[in-house]
Amino acid sequence: xxxxxxxxxxxxxxxxxGEIISSKxxxxxxxxxxxxxxxxxxxxxxxxxxxxxxxxxxxxxxxxDFIEDFSEERLSKHIEQFLTKNRWYKGSRIRLTVYRMADGxxxxxxxxxxxxxxGEPLETEPIFPFKGTGRIMGEYTELSKNNNSLSSIxxxxxxxxxxxxxxxxxxxxxxxxxxNQNDEIVETVNSxxxxxxxxxxxxxxxxxxxxxxxxxKTVLEIGREFGFxxxxxxxxxxxxxxxxxxxxxxxxxxxxxxxxxxxxxxxSNVGFEFSKRLNEMVAD
Numbered sequence: 515x516x517x518x519x520x521x522x523x524x525x526x527x528x529x530x531x532g533e534i535i536s537s538k539x540x541x542x543x544x545x546x547x548x549x550x551x552x553x554x555x556x557x558x559x560x561x562x563x564x565x566x567x568x569x570x571x572x573x574x575x576x577x578x579d580f581i582e583d584f585s586e587e588r589l590s591k592h593i594e595q596f597l598t599k600n601r602w603y604k605g606s607r608i609r610l611t612v613y614r615m616a617d618g619x620x621x622x623x624x625x626x627x628x629x630x631x632x633g634e635p636l637e638t639e640p641i642f643p644f645k646g647t648g649r650i651m652g653e654y655t656e657l658s659k660n661n662n663s664l665s666s667i668x669x670x671x672x673x674x675x676x677x678x679x680x681x682x683x684x685x686x687x688x689x690x691x692x693x694n695q696n697d698e699i700v701e702t703v704n705s706x707x708x709x710x711x712x713x714x715x716x717x718x719x720x721x722x723x724x725x726x727x728x729x730x731k732t733v734l735e736i737g738r739e740f741g742f743x744x745x746x747x748x749x750x751x752x753x754x755x756x757x758x759x760x761x762x763x764x765x766x767x768x769x770x771x772x773x774x775x776x777x778x779x780x781x782s783n784v785g786f787e788f789s790k791r792l793n794e795m796v797a798d
Contacts, residue, residue, distance in 0.1 A: 521599040523592055523631035525615075526583065528599065528736075531632065540622065541612045545671030547613030552764050554633075555605045555641050555756050557594050559619060560796045561765070562586055565726035569612070571726070572667040578614060578627045591629055602635040607766050611670065617639035641768075641796050644789035648773025648782060649688035649762065651702070652679040653751075659723050661695040679703045689762070691754070691775075694723045696746025705762035705770065706730035708737075709753060712783045715742045716757075722748040729763040736791050761785045768792050 517531040541547035550565045566586045573580050575695035576597055582588055600606075611630045616622035657674050659665045674692070682690045682703060691699045691707070700718040701707055706727040708717040715737045734744055743759040754760065759781050769792060771785040 520633070521596065522633075523629075524598060525628050525630075530608050538617070540616060541670045543610060544620065545669065546576075546622070547611060547670040548576065549609055549668050549670055551668075552593070552608040552610065553605070553636075553642075553750045553768075554593055554597065554608055555796060556603065557597060558796075559590055559593055559608075561728055561732055561743060562590060562593075564731060565589075565610075565765075568667075568726055568728060573612065573627070575663060575667065576614070577625055578612065579625070581627050581629075583629065584610075584612075586779070588620050596633060600633075600635070602633075604635065604637045605641075606633045606635050613670070631704060634764075641764055641793050642789060644768075644782075644786050645770050648780070651760075651772050651775040652687040653681060653699075654681050654690040654692055656701075658697075659692055659694045659700060661723050665694070665723035666726045668725065675703050694720075694748065696748060698722060698750065698756045699754060700724040701727075702746055702762055705764045705767075706763040708733060708747065708763060709749065709757040710742075710759035710761065711757055714743055714745055716745045716747065716749065716753065718748050719746045721746065727763060727765070729765050729768060732792065733761065733763050733788060733794075736788050736795075739791070740787075759784050761788065 519532050521528055522531050552559060552565050563586055570580050576681050596636055597606060609632050613628050614622050615628035616624045620661040659674060678690050689702045692701050694700050700722050701724045706723040706724060708715050716735060717730060720726045737744060754775055755778050762770040769785050769789045772780050
């Protein structure tokens with residue numbers, strides 16, 4: 515009888531999910547690794563080059579090698595095989611987790627790159643649907659994002675996002691804004707933030723210790739195409755309350771939008787047009 519567990523790829527070997535996690539895995543023990551979440555549409559992986567680019571930037575910071583399996587050509591082939599083996603023909607959410615394969619405690623015995631490719635099927639039409647209801651936002655104040663380079667990579671040490679997400683759920687909020695140690699709003703639990711103010715797009719980036727988001731880059735390029743001025747800086751609560759619109763971007767959902775923060779309510783006209791253009795880019 516065929517297993518109901520999906521296939522996953524670990525260091526070039528196909529295995530069934532649930533067979534491979536070791537109690538000595540350093541990503542599990544110490545958060546010693548990073549990850550990429552990648553949107554796949556059928557056998558097409560839009561914006562894969564941006565994920566590979568971020569891997570090339572992030573891995574040296576963790577003193578890990580960029581291996582051949584992470585090249586755009588090889589990774590695209592692995593993802594195509596992954597979909598075929600799992601019979602996921604309408605696309606999926608792929609997660610590439612990269613970790614250090616080593617013994618030792620805090621100090622690893624060696625610097626060897628390991629990885630696991632996992633995922634789940636998605637059946638979304640259009641590719642990046644623009645959510646019609648919008649999100650009700652709050653602010654998470656118990657912890658701040660650290661003002662260092664780790665804040666701009668997708669580290670497996672994600673406890674601040676877990677705690678902020680728990681706070682949002684317990685507060686009956688859809689999402690919450692996170693701040694850096696300069697008391698600037700820089701992102702949310704799972705998204706970068708882009709404010710629309712007249713013909714300006716204002717968005718915190720890595721220099722403000724926000725995640726170096728692939729979809730953020732794509733949406734800002736759409737903004738340039740539409741003639742918007744791009745401003746990169748941290749945000750104050752006054753900025754949030756004074757915005758015309760607020761877009762939230764991530765690689766899986768594309769563009770979401772903020773409906774309300776405190777007593778303020780927002781439009782979604784620019785976000786809707788940008789989402790249409792995003793789907794046109796993927797369909798090309």
